Ligand SMILES: Nc1ncnc2c1ncn2[C@@H]1O[C@H](COP(=O)(O)OP(=O)(O)O)[C@@H](O)[C@H]1O
């Protein structure tokens with residue numbers, strides 16, 4: 001029996017004219033190591049911020065453990081949202097005492113979690129004096145306080161040097177092996193691929209794919225279709241349940257075919273619908289390539 | 304509630320700015336309250352030289368008058384406490400710890416409650432400070448102390464507590480609104496010394512008494528010392544119920560606005 005830990009239903013968030021999240025639906029089950037993968041600005045932090053009550057959704061809803069969310073659910077969740085955040089003038093221990101106080105957790109766990117992230121020796125140094133890697137590790141220690149059932153890590157290796165990155169990944173693997181539910185948001189496919197069992201791919205606030213991680217690596221047949229009447233083509237394809245639209249622009253629509261389908265069957269369907277086809281071609285593409293393309297695109301835009 | 308307050312104490316205990324400002328407040332206010340009598344009497348001797356009627360030395364420290372004298376004087380220094388409160392709230396925004404507090408498991412209302420509790424504790428501590436100082440100086444300087452004398456006008460102590468809490472709630476609101484300490488403190492001074500005075504000037508007659516900071520200042524009127532009488536003034540020696548009601552209403556409004564801001568705003 002799988003138990004849904006977090007269920008997100010048509011969540012949307014607007015910032016003025018920007019749609020940061022667009023009707024996102026997602027289920028995360030108990031024991032999943034769930035990756036949320038997407039280029040910068042795709043809505044990962046927004047999603048996590050909403051389910052942690054830091055951000056108000058414009059519409060849609062979510063449930064924790066099948067219940068309407070309250071602060072008590074959050075006490076069972078350990079989370080890092082974006083950069084590590086602590087009181088700079090206080091030591092690691094004192095900062096963790098505040099977290100323990102909020103979570104109604106015992107102070108006895110503090111040395112233990114500090115050891116897990118290898119910060120015990122530096123427990124009495126002020127947070128301000130920490131390097132970025134240490135700050136990130138302290139954030140993980142804080143998230144581990146109160147023995148959470150769910151751990152949420154948002155870009156835990158962002159901005160770190162290679163040594164820092166490998167330290168954090170080791171910690172994540174260690175945590176992931178104890179069987180709690182882990183949600184890892186990242187723009188790095190490599191990172192998600194290494195630790196996650198499940199993944200959802202976001203782009204511009206929309207979900208492109210969600211499922212088991214091994215599916216993302218599997219090559220799939222894609223068919224690109226073009227027509228003089230793109231509107232009609234799009235309409236026909238979107239109601240056809242044997243294909244899934246993965247990309248659409250003004251000239252061509254790319255669809256993923258069902259396992260037992262081939263392109264001639266698609267051709268036949270479109271002819272029956274009375275749609276003239278100006279272009280049809282078969283492409284082999286893995287979601288990995290697809291994701292990398294997306295990334296490249298978003299990098300072009302930012303650089 | 305105890306837990307929320309405990310969390311607030313933990314945040315504040317290692318915060319140097321907090322202690323520096325609090326120490327400054329205690330030293331300045333304590334020094335002035337202890338030295339004020341000597342200062343005024345020196346002044347009186349000067350003024351008295353040319354006065355048509357003889358001016359007697361005054362005692363600010365005698366029960367029961369001391370309560371109004373002290374709370375009135377102390378009221379001028381509450382701006383330092385307002386700065387402390389502004390820093391306490393804006394720190395949470397500049398460090399982004401408000402977000403962490405909520406994500407970790409506080410509700411937004413818990414957060415507001417913890418800040419209001421801290422504001423109340425600061426108000427209470429400042430009130431107790433005045434009470435203790437007043438009590439000691441009063442006992443030393445009142446010729447024949449009776450129990451009744453001591454407690455006759457302690458209503459001013461309660462009025463002072465209300466004055467502080469209302470004033471500091473306003474500071475908390477500005478801090479929450481602007482998120483940045485410098486901006487909030489600037490806004491506070493601008494409103495306190497310019498905007499509200501200007502509005503008051505434009506309003507007909509007594510309407511200004513319904514402005515928040517003015518109403519708060521009205522709670523405790525200027526004491527009627529011999530000096531004041533010399534200049535022909537006659538001030539209220541009681542706390543007016545109207546002022547109490549206006550101030551309580553504004554405090555409730557401030558708290559409600561903070562509630563709305565925290566509920567609606569992304570962190
Ligand atoms: N406070 C904000 N105001 C305006 N736009 C925002 C704000 N926060 C995020 N956005 C926008 O929302 C989109 C999603 O952002 P975010 O969730 O942070 O993406 P990610 O975490 O995947 O990098 C981006 O286009 C970003 O610019």
Ligand SMILES: [Mg+2]
Pocket residue numbers: 041044045046082154155
């Ligand atoms: Mg992000």
